[in-house]
Amino acid sequence: MKTKKQKRQGDFQKIQLKVGKKKPKADNATNVNFRSKAIHLPEQLKHADSGPTTHRQLDIKDLLSKLHHINSNIKQGALVGLRELLSAQPTLIELHASAVLSEVAALFTDKDGSVRAAAVRLLRFIAQCISAERVAPFFPLLSAHLTCAMTHISEAIQEDALRVLDVLLEHYPGLLSQRHTVLLTNFLELISQKRKAGTGQDKSGKGGFALTISTNRSVTAQQWRLTVLLRLGSFLQAVVEERPLEEGVTSMIGLGMWAGEKGSVTSVDVSWEEHVFGKGRIQVFENSGAVPTPHSTYRLRPDSKAVAGMNKELCSAETVQGFAGTLVPLMLEIWVEAAGGDRVQTDSGHLLSAEAMALMFQILTILQLLRRLTPQRDQQDILDAWFRNSYLTDFKHHFMKNFPYGLLEVARHRKKADGKRQQQVATGTVAGGNVEPLALNVTLCQVMVTLSLRGQDHVEAEDADWLGTIRVFIRETLSNGGKLSSKHLAALLEVVWRMIVTQRSRGEAGFLYFFFFNKGLLNLKCSFSLSFRSRILARWLASLPVQLVQLCSRNPQLSAQLLETIHPAAARGNKDLLQSLQKNACSIYDPQEGSVVVLPVESQKRLVQILHFLPTFPAELLACLSQVCNTGRVSASLATMLIRTIHLRSPLSGWSSSSQDVPVKDVDYLSFFFTTLTGFSSEMLQALQDTDEDGLMPSSTLSPLSVFTTTLEQFLHHWDVVEEVCHCLDTLGSRAQCFDVIQNAIIKNLCGLVVVPDCVCAAILRCVPRLLDVNFLPSDTLLHFLSDCCLSMLSLLLQLEQSARKRDAVWEACFAAMSTVPRLLRLVLQSLHVGDLCEEELPVLAQILSLLLQHTQLRNHMMANASLLQHIIQDLTHFYGGETREQWLTDLLYCYSVTLSGHRANMGMRDIY
Amino acid sequence: MSAPVEVVLSADSAGQLFNCAVFDPHSGSEFLSYRGGNTSSRSLTVLNGEYILGAQLGKNFINVWEIQRKDQLQQKIVCPGIVTCLCASPDGLYVLAGIAEAIYLWEMSTGNLLAILSRHYQDVSCIRFTDDSSHFVSGGKDNLALIWNLSSVVQLDSSRTPEPCHILSRHSLPITDIHCGLMGPQARVATASLDQTVKVWEVSSGEMLLSVLFDVGIMSVTFDPCEYFLFCGGSDGNIFQVSLCSTSLSRDKTFQTDSDGNQVFKGHRNLVTCLSVSMDGTLLLSGSNDETVRMWDVQSKQCIWSINHKGHVTNAVIIPAPANMFLADSHPAVPLPRFSRHLNPSEQGDGTGSGGMCLRLGASTQEREGTYLEKADELYSLMCAVTDKSVFGDGENTKVRVSELEEEVKTLKKINKDLYEFSTQLLTKPN
Secondary structure: OHHHHHHHHHHOOOOOOOOOOOOOOOOOOOOOOOOOOOOOOOOOOOOOOOOOEOOOOOEHHHHHHHOOOOOHHHHHHHHHHHHHHHHHOHHHHHHHHHHHHHHHHHHHHOOOHHHHHHHHHHHHHHHHHOOHHHHHHHHHHHHHHHHHHHOOOOHHHHHHHHHHHHHHHHHOHHHHHOOHHHHHHHHHHHHEEEOOHHHHHHOHHHOOEEEOOOOOOOOOHHHHHHHHHHHHHHHHHHHHHHOOOOOOOHHHOHHHHHOOOOOOOOOOOOOHHHHHHOOOOOOOOHHHHOOOOOOOOOOOOOOOOOHHHHHHHHOOHHHHHHHHHHHHHHHHHHHHHHHHHOOEEEOOEEEEOHHHHHHHHHHHHHHHHHHHOOOOHHHHHHHHHHHHHHHHHHHHHHOOOOOOEEEOHHHHHHHHHOHHHHHHHHHHOOOOOOOOHHHHHHHHHHHHHHHOOOOOHHHHHHHHHHHHHHHHHHHHHHHOOOOOOHHHHHHHHHHHHHHHHHOOOHHHHHHHHHHHHHOOOOOHHHHHHOHHHHHHHHHHHHHHHHHHHHHOOOOHHHHHHHHHHHHHHHHOOOHHHHHHHHHHHHHHOOOOOOHHHHOOHHHHHHHHHHHOOOOOOOHHHHHHHHHHHHHOOOOHHHHHHHHHHHHHHOHHHOOOOOOOOOOOOHHHHHHHHHHHHHOOOHHHHHHHHHOOOOOEEOOOOOOOOEEEOOOHHHHHHHHHHHHHHHHHHHOOOOHHHHHHHHHHHHHHHOOOOOEEEHHHHHHHHHHHHHHOOOOOOOOHHHHHHHHHHHHHHHHHHHHOOOOHHHHHHHHHHHHHHHHHOHHHHHHHHHOOOHHHOOOOHHHHHHHHHHHHHHOHHHHHHHHHOHHHHHHHHHHHHHHOOOOOOOHHHHHHHHHHHHHHHHHHHHHHHHHHO | OOOOOEEEEEEEOOOOOOOEEEEOOOOOOEEEEEOOOOEEEEEEEEEOOOEEEEEEOOOOEEEEEEOOOOOOOOEEEEOOOOEEEEEEOOOOOEEEEEEOOEEEEEEOOOOOEEEEEOOOOOOEEEEEEOOOOOEEEEEEOOOOEEEEEHHHHOOOOOOOOOOOOEEEOOOOOOEEEEEEOOOHHHOEEEEEEOOOEEEEEEOOOOOEEEEEEOOOOEEEEEEOOOOOEEEEEEOOOOEEEEEOOOOOOOOEEEOOOOOOOOEEEOOOOOOEEEEEEOOOOOEEEEEEOOOEEEEEEOOOOEEEEEEEOOOOEEEEEEEEOOHHHHOOOOOOOOOOOOOOOOOOHHHHOOOOOOOOOOOOOOOHHHOOOOOHHHHHHHHHHHHHHHHHHHHHOOHHHHHHHHHHHHHHHHHHHHHHHHHHHHHHHHHHOOO
16 A cells, blocks of 8 residues: 555655756747748759750740849849850750840849849850851840940949950950941040030030049049050950951051062862863862952852941041040040159159059050051051141150150059959959050050151151150160060061151161161061162171071070071072171081070071081081081981981082082091991090990900990981981992991091990991992901991890880891891801800800891801801800700700701702702 | 884983983883083983084083984084073973073074073072973072063063062972973973972962972972872982872872872982973883983883983983984974074174074063963853854754743742741741
């Protein structure tokens, strides 16, 4: 009972609550410890079966409809989705181009910045995929929206409109340039506003527009103008470049006359199969189609689209004048503001901040482009005259006042302070961000010089002051530095040319020109077209080789240009040039640091070709050339070409008919070839005798000469050279005499050497059998040396694992030598004294012998020395004390028996018949 | 023995056996030889089928033989300098000689020196006429080849110095040989150069048509008459055959031997200095500095025969056999005049040309006439007109033809309509 009671108490125990203790939780308390989330469905569950979709299962129709949504986030998402979809399915672009483009274009003027940015990104992507022809039908729409955005009241939209313009300029410059009428005024309105009618009238000289300054832009007015001008510049560039080039318009720039007549050749492809049976006649073009027949009126497509319209509008001087009339005053104002902003005058020039400099550069570029807008020559002259009349005083006043401009270096610390703002600008002014002061100055010169008029005396005096400044600047620029890039040089050249054309004071200009010649700038065409200055030309030509030497490898392009001039001049036998070339030949063709080894391959080739025109080849030059061939810094094919050139220039080759002048003396010729053959000068060989390098193989009984192994590369290079040398020597008239000379040279220079490079051995072994005349008996000394070489090379052969090519070459040389000169084989065999060999050398000897025996063509010669051979083999077996028969010995004996039996069989056959 | 159609004429620099000799192209047996002196390279030429002219090596005169009198040197023409190359026009009216860097032009009927052209900057190495004698091409050691119009060179107006029609300046080393194809002014010219290329040009425009790069300098070049192949003699003794019918469209190519036409004739051991192809294009003659002349079968690339000479072969050419060559008692139709050494014979006052009259075109007639292609066009339209008239001339044929054409127009219209309907349906269909 008690237990039952106790149990009941346990069930209904009263829990006492105490002060200070936590109240325990009731068992049935609700846990509120959870969070709820809304369910968000960015993608559809249903699979749209009608076409490809994004990863959110939205197809293109959905996306396009979302572009009209009021929420900008959704619009942006739709744009991103479109980009994803189109990049995954490029074919969709073609299908929906019209819809996509029109919708995207509508978003150029969206009020939300992120949407616009996404729209521009999408446009950039689409532009990469669609060619200009396909966009052309939609382009009016695009440009309308662009115009709308550019003239939008919101400044942020205006800024983004420039991004759109960037994209279009990059991908569709041609299409955009047809819209210039609207766009040009838009550009103006971006940086300025129309004057009120009243104020516009009284300042008629300043044009109808005034610069605007808005305070609430994110960038300063100057930066904004810079971005706008950059775009304007690139737009005008597009207009100029996309213009269909008409005939006779080539002289658009001053340099046009030097452009040369490089007729582009269009090939006429005729497939004969079609015409064999067809009745249709083949249209053959006069002059191989290089010049189309003028009578043909047939056009594939009438060029009605705005090209004609542009010609009507932008080619004439009047229209350009009209536009320039408003633009130039604006730009002058900008210039004044930029120049006035930070005025630091030092003796080196007027210093400007980088930003101002970029702005000024843009202004000048635009001025240049304006001038180029008219293609016709006469129109251009009208325009020039107009510019001069209207703006010369302004230009002189503003541009030339502080003429040589410099960069202000102190602007650095300010950058940190407002780095963020700078960064924003940097995105807008990518291209115009950093302009060298030199570029600015040169462009300024170009602009100013176009204003100077041709051949009028009375204006010359008034121009003299500012032209003088320019002249001083040019002279200083040229004299104090070779740092000019080719672009600047070309520009400067143009300036100088223009000055010469316009000015009568030839003396001064002539000096400048000579300066330019000295810089080695002009290509040949121009120099020959200016042959009236023949004395200067001659001096200039004569100075070219010297410059080539001095230039060395510093400026390969300039060197190539120099060579381009030297080559034809040398070919035409210009005396001054040839004299100078002759004088400097040794340094040009120096094997260590001459131009021929340091320049790139193309120039090397040209140098070798120029060699052909040298009047004489003195011994020193030939020594240089021989080393050039062998040092491996010119390719083997070039070395071959060089050797051939010398061969052809020598009277021994029998090509050159004129006998009175001897460019290469026979003695020099032969010594050149011998030096090239050995590949090592006597000093180098002498030095080798004393060295103790690891490439050296010590001499032994089997290898009487200590062989210096050259690198594989060097060996193969030398091998190719030797091939050509042998060929040239082979074609000389009297073989016997030639061989005699070579033999003497070898005996004198090489016999008696202890250390011989392997390539020299191979070369000697190669050339001797090729040059040997049947009736000529080689001397004993030579043969002994050759046998030493041969043996050394054979033992080297067995140690060569590195390259099959090298081994083949060595073996070929040895074999050729031994099979052509039977006495050599005998000498080799005689020099094999088995008794002197140590134990380790026996296998090597055996291998050599089996190699010789295995060769079929050598077999007969071996048999001629059968007794000698037998003796050696007997000795070999005798001295080899080992109990077991080794593999090499078995091989040797087998080879020997096969050879012997074959020989006997032959003999037997002969006996039978 | 019947007279051969073609003969081989060759000369060497030694001149021990003969100056030049005539061989049978098929057997290599010698027919005739002409003695006296020796001949420099590219300067042996046959004038009018009646005289053989050869410039003496290293001397300033030209040897002349009457073609039937082989032993006897007929005349020596003394020139102002060493003659480096010589060429007689195929019609036998003019002779060109390259003397140093100038080209001298003589008229054969009077012997007058008509022009001295000095447009080359260095020695002239080769001169060739086109087959109709209207143009000639000269190549020099200054890397230039010039195409000249003969009529503009011989014009009367002495105030204007004659200019070449085209300057071919794409070679980068001296030009060694030139070959002119057939077809007169529409011919193609091949130039070989030490810069390891052979280039083919068009005479009428001066455009480069093809450039082939080899491994070695090229010393001689020739076409076969059909211009199927280009043969190039290398300085290593190989002769390269380049197929001109290959379908590759690039202008610049590198020579590689292959099965379809680009192959090598191997046999010579030294510079191949002269090449010539027979009229039917089956035989190729080559002369080399290894002192042999070889005849090759083009098809099989085998050497048929070879003749040893005593010196470098300077000239070797296959020519149509002149009629007089084998008739010992024939005489030249025109006696060879004395060649004048000065430009204006009247100023000289020795009256060599007495009784003769020099005919030259006036400058006014030099003005542009229609080009050859335009003329060809005209001719073609004339021919077309004739055939049109004869074929479609009568009324019956025309009617039939017209009804046929109308029928065709109808069907075409129907097709067009169908196409239009189909596409409109496709476009207007609500998707």
